[in-house]
Amino acid sequence: MRRKRTTEDRVLDSLNYVALALIGLCTFYPFYYILILSFNQGTDTAFGGIYLWPRAFTLDNYTYIFNDGKWSSAFVVTLARTVVGAGLTVLFTCLVAYGLSQKGLLFSRFYFIFFIVAMNFSGGLITYYVLLKGLGLLNTFGVYVIPSMLNLFFLMVAISFFREIPAEIGESARIDGAKELQIFFTIILPVSLPLIATMALFMGAGQWNSWLDSAYFVQNDDLRTMSYRMIQIINQSMIPTDNASGQYAAMRQVTGFSVQVTAMVISVAPIVCVYPFLQKYFVKGIMLGSVKG
Amino acid sequence: MKPEAQPASERPRLSHGSSVWTTFKKQKAFQFFVLAGMLFLLVFSYGPMVGILMAFKDYRIVDGVGGIFTSEWIGMRHFKDFVTDYNFETLVKNTLILSFLKLFFSFPVPILFAIMLNEMRSQVFKRIVQTVSYLPHFISWVVVTGILYAFFSTDVGIINDMLMQLGIIDKPLDLLTDPNYFWGLAVASSIWKEAGWWTIIFLASIAGLDPSLYEAAEIDGATRLQRIRHVTVPGIKGSIIVVLILSLGNILGGGLVGSNFEQSFLLGNPLNSDTSQIVQTYAFNVGLAQGRFAFATAIDFIQSVIALTLILSSNYIAKKVSGSSLF
Numbered sequence: 001m002r003r004k005r006t007t008e009d010r011v012l013d014s015l016n017y018v019a020l021a022l023i024g025l026c027t028f029y030p031f032y033y034i035l036i037l038s039f040n041q042g043t044d045t046a047f048g049g050i051y052l053w054p055r056a057f058t059l060d061n062y063t064y065i066f067n068d069g070k071w072s073s074a075f076v077v078t079l080a081r082t083v084v085g086a087g088l089t090v091l092f093t094c095l096v097a098y099g100l101s102q103k104g105l106l107f108s109r110f111y112f113i114f115f116i117v118a119m120n121f122s123g124g125l126i127t128y129y130v131l132l133k134g135l136g137l138l139n140t141f142g143v144y145v146i147p148s149m150l151n152l153f154f155l156m157v158a159i160s161f162f163r164e165i166p167a168e169i170g171e172s173a174r175i176d177g178a179k180e181l182q183i184f185f186t187i188i189l190p191v192s193l194p195l196i197a198t199m200a201l202f203m204g205a206g207q208w209n210s211w212l213d214s215a216y217f218v219q220n221d222d223l224r225t226m227s228y229r230m231i232q233i234i235n236q237s238m239i240p241t242d243n244a245s246g247q248y249a250a251m252r253q254v255t256g257f258s259v260q261v262t263a264m265v266i267s268v269a270p271i272v273c274v275y276p277f278l279q280k281y282f283v284k285g286i287m288l289g290s291v292k293g
Numbered sequence: 294m295k296p297e298a299q300p301a302s303e304r305p306r307l308s309h310g311s312s313v314w315t316t317f318k319k320q321k322a323f324q325f326f327v328l329a330g331m332l333f334l335l336v337f338s339y340g341p342m343v344g345i346l347m348a349f350k351d352y353r354i355v356d357g358v359g360g361i362f363t364s365e366w367i368g369m370r371h372f373k374d375f376v377t378d379y380n381f382e383t384l385v386k387n388t389l390i391l392s393f394l395k396l397f398f399s400f401p402v403p404i405l406f407a408i409m410l411n412e413m414r415s416q417v418f419k420r421i422v423q424t425v426s427y428l429p430h431f432i433s434w435v436v437v438t439g440i441l442y443a444f445f446s447t448d449v450g451i452i453n454d455m456l457m458q459l460g461i462i463d464k465p466l467d468l469l470t471d472p473n474y475f476w477g478l479a480v481a482s483s484i485w486k487e488a489g490w491w492t493i494i495f496l497a498s499i500a501g502l503d504p505s506l507y508e509a510a511e512i513d514g515a516t517r518l519q520r521i522r523h524v525t526v527p528g529i530k531g532s533i534i535v536v537l538i539l540s541l542g543n544i545l546g547g548g549l550v551g552s553n554f555e556q557s558f559l560l561g562n563p564l565n566s567d568t569s570q571i572v573q574t575y576a577f578n579v580g581l582a583q584g585r586f587a588f589a590t591a592i593d594f595i596q597s598v599i600a601l602t603l604i605l606s607s608n609y610i611a612k613k614v615s616g617s618s619l620f
């Protein structure tokens with residue numbers, strides 16, 4: 001029993017199509033643009049005028065990055081911190097949440113106050129730095145993965161998730177004499193896959209994208225991440241200096257800029273690949289976040 | 294572990310010491326898990342809070358962690374130094390302007406975008422635009438800075454390139470280094486990165502509206518725009534208010550779209566520092582780059598107190614406004 005479409009409807013629909021198409025394009029094109037530039041010869045890119053596809057197709061930029069010791073080690077470090085960091089956070093946060101989710105837990109009121117204070121008040125970056133220095137974490141791989149092991153936002157999400165799991169699930173194992181840690185690993189975690197997937201995605205993306213720690217908490221060149229290398233190269237080119245592209249001059253058609261866009265593509269690619277599979281969890285995640293956070 | 298399933302004698306009774314102990318022993322595995330988390334926070338969250346002491350002391354980094362306690366008390370000197378710092382006015386002004394510009398321009402975008410997506414008839418088109426629009430939320434500010442460089446720089450920027458080709462300008466615009474452009478650049482790029490993501494919340498809110506309201510409005514002869522104005526907007530008013538209050542709680546961090554620190558840090562450079570430098574980045578720079586740890590901690594402390602006050606009051610108001618559930 002739908003009404004006939006009026007002129008107003010048609011005008012609005014067309015405007016809406018155009019506006020949304022433009023928004024979509026504005027979001028999508030920058031990604032596409034750096035992708036085509038990464039497959040174009042750096043020296044050719046410098047002439048400008050590349051908009052839709054590579055003009056002088058090449059794989060040199062990628063070859064350069066994977067053969068350059070600094071970039072390849074940065075890639076390995078970034079990958080390692082993503083896997084180890086996300087894994088540790090998921091395990092530790094879930095374990096603590098599992099403890100806190102128990103009904104009738106003694107002192108739970110005190111625990112919650114303790115966690116909520118930590119969530120809302122911070123000592124700031126400077127004292128945090130002094131702490132890391134005191135703990136001897138500066139300049140180690142640990143500085144990437146240890147301080148982020150407990151995520152307070154996901155702790156709250158996990159607690160409400162675990163409370164939904166029927167208590168009977170653990171009971172029978174407990175009667176058979178299983179230890180709580182064993183129950184956690186063999187029963188609780190496997191039924192919590194949606195939670196784990198969401199956490200792993202957000203923590204993994206956070207680790208993969210993180211840059212401040214690599215720039216300020218490590219000095220060892222072997223521990224630098226992709227983000228750090230990108231910042232370095234962007235800073236060099238943002239304020240042009242004479243020697244900025246010097247190190248690349250010897251390389252065939254590779255320039256500082258072409259290496260930079262290629263690194264950006266490498267840094268965005270995994271996110272684009274995982275993203276479609278995890279999309280269905282976003283809505284749930286953001287809603288929970290807004291309610292609890 | 295349901296309390297009601299336990300016999301009365303085993304319920305925690307705080308007046309009776311041995312009973313508490315029995316319960317604790319029964320829960321010892323869980324208590325242990327929680328204590329591990331507490332210990333972690335004690336070190337990594339409460340540790341830095343204790344470190345705030347050095348804001349009131351004559352502390353040097355060479356004194357190590359112990360120096361925080363042993364160094365000499367100097368009262369409010371670092372705070373006075375900051376307030377009388379020749380950068381102080383610029384820093385506070387930049388921080389406030391950036392925060393309010395972001396609130397003003399970025400807050401309405403996700404709402405408008407959600408309404409537009411909701412009005413889209415083609416579900417496929419809607420899904421494509423939506424999927425693309427929240428992708429930037431997952432990439433880092435470093436990559437966004439790289440993208441901005443590729444588009445707006447004077448040497449390789451595609452925008453300058455096109456404008457010159459078209460003869461609109463004769464020489465490239467210093468979009469990335471001219472202080473006049475920094476705020477526009479920061480606000481626009483934060484909208485580009487985060488607006489799509491926040492649309493999710495408003496779309497979900499629109500999806501929760503009763504379809505019969507639209508049918509009734511249609512029967513009463515309401516046009517499309519009237520339906521948006523009188524059904525959709527009032528229907529999601531609650532979410533709008535709550536999200537607004539919560540983003541006011543984080544206003545100094547950049548509100549809904551956040552990232553004041555990242556932007557000032559990554560898009561800021563010596564050439565545009567007149568507008569790009571904000572309190573957060575200043576504290577970070579004088580602390581880590583110049584080694585004035587105690588002074589920087591004093592600035593951090595002022596910020597933490599302001600942030601805490603804003604968050605607590607906004608959470609409180611949000612709860613008052615929305616009742617027990619937010620959506």
